[in-house]
Amino acid sequence: MTDFSGLLRALAEAGVEFILVGGAAATAHGSARLTLDVDVVYRRTPENLGRLVASLAAHRPYLRGAPAGLPFRWATDTLQRGLNFTLITALGPIDLLGEIAGGGTYEELVVDTELLRIFGVDCRCLSLDRLIAVKRAAGRPRDLEAVAELEAIAEERKR
């Protein structure tokens, strides 16, 4: 089971600048759909990469689905060389995204976030409207049901 509390706490307490997106953001907005991982868009400044590495180091991040024993190093230079990382940690799966299809980077998304207190920590979460817009723009067939539910949530909120 994914330790959502542990993952969000680890990031927030290390001062990582991140935005909760994807299924976990949908859950925060009221989605009833099952999601197994935490998707976050992280800010790619050198300082934030350092905080991100420090935040998860104790939780043994590794490339999710990759064979054991690869020379994967959890370090800032690894993050600098890549952009999006699909990881498994001792707290559960987490996707660290430098940018998202249809949405862009942290700087492009942060204007459409809400500060939510989740399990006692403040987390920036992508707004419901922007989450819908991003998923629509990404245009992935597997997202159609999720978009339909998110739009239904928006409609229910307005009732």
Add this chain to the structure above:
Amino acid sequence: MTPDTSFLPDPVIEAFKKDVDRTLIRENLKLSVDDRFRQLMKLQEFAEALRAAGRERSRTS
């Protein structure tokens, strides 16, 4: 610049929307954000229990 997030109805999404269980949404919207995540974790546990039962059945049949 923030993109325009207002959107026109999409007929494909509208078709999917007919199958959305709004009773679940209404119940979820009554919960705190923490409780929504607690409920998600219970759902994960349930899904894992079902998967384990399926694996066990495959192993013994």
